[in-house]
Amino acid sequence: MHISVLIVEDEPAIIELLAANLKHAGFHPLPARNATIASALISEILPDLIVLDWMLPGMSGLQFMRKLRADSRTRDVPVIMLTARDEEQDRVDGLEAGADDYLVKPFSPKELVARIKAVLRRRAPQLTDDAVSVRSLTLDPATRRVFVKTAGDDMPVHLGPTEFKLLHYFMAHPERVHSRSLVLDQVWGDHVFIEERTIDVHVKRLRAALKPVGYDAIIETVRGSGYRLSGMAPSQPVATAA
DSSP states (O other): OOEEEEEEOSOHHHHHHHHHHHHHTTEEEEEESSHHHHHHHHHHOOOSEEEEESSOSSSOHHHHHHHHHHSTTTTTSOEEEEESOOOHHHHHHHHHTTOSEEEESSOOHHHHHHHHHHHHHHHOGGGSOOOEEETTEEEETTTTEEEEOOSSSOEEOOOOHHHHHHHHHHHHSTTOEEOHHHHIIIIIOTTOOOOTTHHHHHHHHHHHHHGGGTOGGGEEEETTTEEEEOTTSOOOOOOOOO
16 A cells, blocks of 8 residues: 655655665655755645654754644644654653654664554554454455455455545544545545545445445435444345355
8 A cells, every 4th residue: 555654854864764664664755854845745745644853954843743733734644753852851742742653763764664554553544454344344455355244155345446445444433424525635635636525426336335235324424524434323134145
């Protein structure tokens, strides 16, 4: 899965090392030497996660963090701070400013990759390859399979690529109400210019694909707000072969 990681770091050797390790781990690194360059990159494409150095020329990493959290567009982007400052108050300041994790230099690039994966599992599970389940319905990103577990054979659900991504997002965030604009950004991607009502078409297709296995009702329309996946919604009994 294509996951972009913005690296905001002013030391070229560290940027090169991190970019190489992230690329090897399957991520798409986006290097930036300072907050100004990082802001320009973010205006073009919203990264899935930001690795942010504290000590930057011009605007510090801490100041940039506060700017990110004050902007509705970047408020929810996960951030891992890198710093040589290991005092407890520094860690507290970074976390209170909105950092999701904090890594003190020197560190192992392998540890950073592990921290990135951990933060994504916690903050953006739809970007990982971890299987997700709601009752007997399971979606496995690694194998691109959706199926319902039964007493006999698993019953497959056949979805198009967009419906698969849509269901993955909903299943990774059950019981939450998602506005159409949020679904658009999270599933179609930032800076994709399509009508929000297009989402309704794909939700209709998703429900139609889930209906044969009795799970169409789990995608609820919340009037005036958007959509919600409810694990408590009633479902039809799943028919099994005799």
